[in-house]
Amino acid sequence: MPSSIHGFGIFAVKEFKKNTVLTEYKGRSLNNDEANRIEAERGEDAETYLFRVSKDRVLDASGSTSLAHYINASCDPNAEAVIEDERIFIVATKKIKKGAEILLNYNFEKINGGFLIRCNCGSRFCKQFMDINPSLY
Ligand SMILES: [Zn+2]
Helix, strand or coil, X not given: CECCCCCECCECCCCEXXXXXXXXXXXXXXXXXXXXHHHHHHHHHHHHCEEECCCCEEEECCCCCCXXXXXXXXXCCCEEEXXXXXXXXXXXXXXXXXXXXXXXXXXXXXXCCCCCCECCXXXXXXXXXXXXXXXXX
């Protein structure tokens, strides 16, 4: 379904309670060298699909059949990414009504230094740039 934020978004088909696991963010597991190479090849767009799960591993969701990587980022999210054993689970942080767009704080981090990712979420809480997750450094 088209989202007002960016490309396609993911919308709740039913109501979800707080703390429900909505989906798993699946991808190919890469080591840092592989992730850095992909990031260099794809440039800024790579960040959208590369998701760090530990100091040594990054999941690459491009080409994944899981839809989790279509979830848009927001500074006023209703879900968060919980990393467990190098897997990523998308968990509701509040009650999500049927039909609401699932929005995530991606807590992006830079794999190889460099750029911040601009946020277009349109929330009145928008911080202009997506958050960096310091716990993964
Ligand atoms: Zn924002």
